[in-house]
Amino acid sequence: MKSMRAVLVLAGVGLAIATGSGGAAAQSATPATPPKIGSTLIGKLEGPEIIRDARAFPKTFNEAPMLAPEVKAGKLPAVDKRLPEPSQLFVVKPLKEIGKYGGNWRRAFTGPADHENGNRINSADKILTFDYTGTKIIPSLARDWKVSDDGKTTTIYLRKGARWSDGKPFTANDFMFWYEDIYLNKNIVPTPFFEFQIDGKDGKMRKIDDYTVAFEFPEPYAFFVYQLAGSTAIGAGLATRGGFQNFGGAYAPAHYLKQFLPKYSSEEAVNKKAKDLGFDSWVSLLKNRYSWALNNELPVMTPWKTVSPINTPTWSMERNPYFWAVDTAGNQLPYIDRITMTLAENTEVANLRAIAGEYDIQERHMHLSKLPVFLENAKKGNYSVHLDPGLNGSDVAIHIGNSYEADPEISRLLKNKDFRHALALGIDRDQLNEAFWLGVGSAGSVAPAPDTIYSPGAEWNKKWGVLDLKQANELLDKVGLSKKDADGYRLRTDGKGRLRLEMVTVGGQFVPYTQVGEMIKQQWKKIGVDVDIKELERNLAFTRDNGNENQMITWANDGSEMLFLFPRHALPVDAAESHMGMAFAKWYSSKGTAGKKPDDPEMLRAFDLFRDAFGMKEDDRIKNGKEIWKIIVEQTWSIGTVGQSPAFMGVRIVKNNMGNVPDRQVNAQHARTPHTSMPITFYFK
Amino acid sequence: MVAYVVRRLLLAVLTVWAISVLSFIIIHLPPGDYVTSYIASMSASGSAVSEGEATALREQLGLDKPITIQYVKWMGLMLQGNFGMAMEWGRPVSDVIGDRLSLTMVISVAAILFTWALALPIGIYSAVYRYSFLDYVFTFVGFIGLAIPGFLLALIVMYIGFAYFGANVGGLFSPDFAEAPWSMAKAWDLAKHLPIPAIVLGVAGTAQLVRIMRSNLLDELRKPYVMTARARGLPEYRVVMRYPVRVALNPFISTIGYLLPYVVSGSIIVSLVLSLPTVGPLLLKALIAQDMFLAGTIVLLLGVMTVIGTFISDLLLMWVDPRIRLGRQ
Numbered sequence A: 001m002k003s004m005r006a007v008l009v010l011a012g013v014g015l016a017i018a019t020g021s022g023g024a025a026a027q028s029a030t031p032a033t034p035p036k037i038g039s040t041l042i043g044k045l046e047g048p049e050i051i052r053d054a055r056a057f058p059k060t061f062n063e064a065p066m067l068a069p070e071v072k073a074g075k076l077p078a079v080d081k082r083l084p085e086p087s088q089l090f091v092v093k094p095l096k097e098i099g100k101y102g103g104n105w106r107r108a109f110t111g112p113a114d115h116e117n118g119n120r121i122n123s124a125d126k127i128l129t130f131d132y133t134g135t136k137i138i139p140s141l142a143r144d145w146k147v148s149d150d151g152k153t154t155t156i157y158l159r160k161g162a163r164w165s166d167g168k169p170f171t172a173n174d175f176m177f178w179y180e181d182i183y184l185n186k187n188i189v190p191t192p193f194f195e196f197q198i199d200g201k202d203g204k205m206r207k208i209d210d211y212t213v214a215f216e217f218p219e220p221y222a223f224f225v226y227q228l229a230g231s232t233a234i235g236a237g238l239a240t241r242g243g244f245q246n247f248g249g250a251y252a253p254a255h256y257l258k259q260f261l262p263k264y265s266s267e268e269a270v271n272k273k274a275k276d277l278g279f280d281s282w283v284s285l286l287k288n289r290y291s292w293a294l295n296n297e298l299p300v301m302t303p304w305k306t307v308s309p310i311n312t313p314t315w316s317m318e319r320n321p322y323f324w325a326v327d328t329a330g331n332q333l334p335y336i337d338r339i340t341m342t343l344a345e346n347t348e349v350a351n352l353r354a355i356a357g358e359y360d361i362q363e364r365h366m367h368l369s370k371l372p373v374f375l376e377n378a379k380k381g382n383y384s385v386h387l388d389p390g391l392n393g394s395d396v397a398i399h400i401g402n403s404y405e406a407d408p409e410i411s412r413l414l415k416n417k418d419f420r421h422a423l424a425l426g427i428d429r430d431q432l433n434e435a436f437w438l439g440v441g442s443a444g445s446v447a448p449a450p451d452t453i454y455s456p457g458a459e460w461n462k463k464w465g466v467l468d469l470k471q472a473n474e475l476l477d478k479v480g481l482s483k484k485d486a487d488g489y490r491l492r493t494d495g496k497g498r499l500r501l502e503m504v505t506v507g508g509q510f511v512p513y514t515q516v517g518e519m520i521k522q523q524w525k526k527i528g529v530d531v532d533i534k535e536l537e538r539n540l541a542f543t544r545d546n547g548n549e550n551q552m553i554t555w556a557n558d559g560s561e562m563l564f565l566f567p568r569h570a571l572p573v574d575a576a577e578s579h580m581g582m583a584f585a586k587w588y589s590s591k592g593t594a595g596k597k598p599d600d601p602e603m604l605r606a607f608d609l610f611r612d613a614f615g616m617k618e619d620d621r622i623k624n625g626k627e628i629w630k631i632i633v634e635q636t637w638s639i640g641t642v643g644q645s646p647a648f649m650g651v652r653i654v655k656n657n658m659g660n661v662p663d664r665q666v667n668a669q670h671a672r673t674p675h676t677s678m679p680i681t682f683y684f685k
Numbered sequence B: 001m002v003a004y005v006v007r008r009l010l011l012a013v014l015t016v017w018a019i020s021v022l023s024f025i026i027i028h029l030p031p032g033d034y035v036t037s038y039i040a041s042m043s044a045s046g047s048a049v050s051e052g053e054a055t056a057l058r059e060q061l062g063l064d065k066p067i068t069i070q071y072v073k074w075m076g077l078m079l080q081g082n083f084g085m086a087m088e089w090g091r092p093v094s095d096v097i098g099d100r101l102s103l104t105m106v107i108s109v110a111a112i113l114f115t116w117a118l119a120l121p122i123g124i125y126s127a128v129y130r131y132s133f134l135d136y137v138f139t140f141v142g143f144i145g146l147a148i149p150g151f152l153l154a155l156i157v158m159y160i161g162f163a164y165f166g167a168n169v170g171g172l173f174s175p176d177f178a179e180a181p182w183s184m185a186k187a188w189d190l191a192k193h194l195p196i197p198a199i200v201l202g203v204a205g206t207a208q209l210v211r212i213m214r215s216n217l218l219d220e221l222r223k224p225y226v227m228t229a230r231a232r233g234l235p236e237y238r239v240v241m242r243y244p245v246r247v248a249l250n251p252f253i254s255t256i257g258y259l260l261p262y263v264v265s266g267s268i269i270v271s272l273v274l275s276l277p278t279v280g281p282l283l284l285k286a287l288i289a290q291d292m293f294l295a296g297t298i299v300l301l302l303g304v305m306t307v308i309g310t311f312i313s314d315l316l317l318m319w320v321d322p323r324i325r326l327g328r329q
Helices: A002-019 A024-029 A068-072 A112-121 A172-183 A224-229 A237-244 A254-260 A267-276 A282-289 A347-355 A368-376 A408-414 A417-425 A429-436 A469-478 A513-527 A538-546 A582-589 A601-613 A618-635 B002-028 B034-044 B051-061 B067-079 B093-128 B133-147 B150-164 B184-193 B195-221 B224-231 B236-242 B244-248 B250-254 B256-265 B268-273 B279-288 B292-320 B322-328
Strands: A049-051 A090-093 A104-109 A128-130 A137-139 A142-147 A153-158 A204-209 A212-216 A304-308 A314-319 A325-327 A338-343 A383-387 A397-400 A500-506 A530-536 A552-555 A651-655
Touching (some): A112 A237, A112 A314, A112 A338, A112 B034, A128 A224, A137 A224, A153 A224, A172 A254, A267 A282, A282 B051, A304 A338, A347 A368, A368 A651, A408 A417, A417 A469, A429 A513, A500 A513, A513 A530, A530 A538, B002 B067, B002 B292, B034 B051, B093 B133, B093 B195, B093 B256, B093 B279, B093 B292, B150 B268, B184 B195, B195 B244, B195 B268, B224 B236, B244 B250, B250 B292, B256 B292, B268 B279, B279 B292
Parallel strands (some): A104 A338, A500 A530, A500 A552
Antiparallel strands (some): A128 A137, A142 A153, A383 A651
């Protein structure tokens, strides 16, 4: 039995490649699993705490044995000279105990596009961050922050004495360098960051003193502090935004990067430098030098720095000797010396290696569908399996193409709320949950988990999110689809035969969208609705989104629990990605100069509530958020199925010798999972 | 002779140019561009690219310009020996391919050597001792080898390695050695990992070559000159090896044209399954990401290799087979 399953996992590799639908075979091959297998694997949400009272700070400091020889040889200053001033430290109380130094954390990555894999471990260089619950903003790179009463200014306070990984001081000048020489240079950043604007008006950065920086806006922008804590272009930290190669991060190592800028030599000189290294222009070279993942010479503020870059078969990192955090006993963090990520050309290989116990902690690329195989081999591989449910309402949301127009009859139906409600009521979510989520997900609407800040209440998770065939059939009759053909499917009202909808799915993702779609097709048969499931390559599916060509597309609504940080999976407001009406998203983001104005007054109301929230104080913004979610659920612009599950990076394989690893961690985009669990406190027992 | 070579060369250059145009067009055929694909892949891994960032990326990569201008820009760069930037990798294309080229060649050459070392003797044996017990065995095994797709074999070999030998799954190095500088120990580590991909990649080719060799040699063995040689009392070994085998080798040589591109790309699917850091998976990922410079350069490289390979096999055929040599003059 055991070997049979393992072979099937392997067979998944072949099929994934042959058909482009990863994990499909392994999914359907997972034999009858006792229900709720996973619920025992969901532990208690826990994590390390930070100490903010300077009186409780440690007074003496220790360092990793790895660095001792260099200190002895005089190549590195003593540990107290490398740390910020004692009152300015980042002090962490580890989850369980003070750890031991050393070790090499082995992980998988899938190539240079997988920079988020390392970024998320190394996210401590964010200006602000969230605590382990993912709800409260706490300091990170900045020691503290303040929002002015009028909401127009957000001031951050840096840690005096903090240093870059090469030992050079880290000050407000590094912020001003980024702002003046990187951000305001149109060759480097052609379009301003949306996060650094309020209502289309640019923000400014100002240096108050060497350790104080202010972000100023022409209008109230109280939400900006969330932008600084979230996974945004301005707040996600130099490492992450460098990984994205978008020149974000709000600060940059001036002393190192100046050599690549024309301002500090000449355009010819920097272009020549670029050409000599094989780059087509100085901007390309700068982009490369700006990425910690690609450039191991870049000074960083992260716990680990790259040794062997991401474009080699092994992406490896070692500790930053100047990292600015200590534990409560005064040990400089991180505990773990090295991180080695080995290249898995496909995720099936990564899963197989995890089953063989070759990774120490791995949550990325692990498939929920392999859970039974993971559990069977847990003893042999000396690891345990943790499930971290997500906070978003639906791992498979059926996003309706609200601005689809190609077929007038279908367009008319999709714009009809009753029709959308009927489709939503025709789905047996419990069956989906058992079949594809092994019973660990929550069935319901697209609304986020009830304990998230913008949740309008648990009742909204069930609204239009249950199976009710009777009501569904009544609604369909009501919208004029009462005539059926011989097979029991409803006929179009324009006399062109059977109503056939089309649902686009994408293969090879964390969730087997196509298989879920096929099951929904069977379920909708009971309400007489025929739907073709069309699996498309991801890029094609997204391109069709952009052209308003998809009637329906299945995609996760991950990140939507933080409505204002990441709205695109909840509302059509972001023209970079919108599954539920690109024309409307363009209209919103261009302030009505492009795209198409939605004809649904409720959507316009949601847009207004959304736009206004950014300037509001916390309480009012939360009110708006809840109201928007009520509208989204009531209007059902996306149909929720099963969510709050670990399908999306929530299957965590942890070797039994790892310490301070939480039983359950918050699994969310804004939390940069696993960052909020503070990998700097993980250690080898 | 010289005129022939020059003509072939000119034709080769023209072919390469045509390949460059074609590959560029093919890469642009799928909908969307690199930035669409980037946004989609970020979304799939729970991260986001904003609209402003997308616009900025398009502008910086020149994707907002018409395809003809992009092609001219690419051509211009290439004439200066610069193949452009690999978008996903943030590095020059030549570096990205260069990193993987040597390992790819090691694997491919190992696979080819494995194929030849096995296929030639078996082919000869099967032809000479036609319908013998071993011929049936080889034929049987050969057909199985032909019938099993490479990736399936790779999966089975990987599973056996994992389940019974506790071997590292996939890859070319143990994790301990992947980062280490080159040393005897590392070379030995590579040598230990090499047989699996070499065998998997070689098996299908072996079966095919055995069949080709066998049928070619059978044709030759029936010919009167062989009978004459036998009649004159030549030892059986010389009868077979001296002429019929040489003639039967022709098809081998004419496939060199296809071997060369194979050597630089490796097998895409098998490499992907076995997680080998070769050019094959690189090409696949570049195509999926619509990284036109990287994909374009690899496709072009494969084209050039095919052209050069065909050219070389033409020359070799002339050298090996006097009939072609004489016929040409």
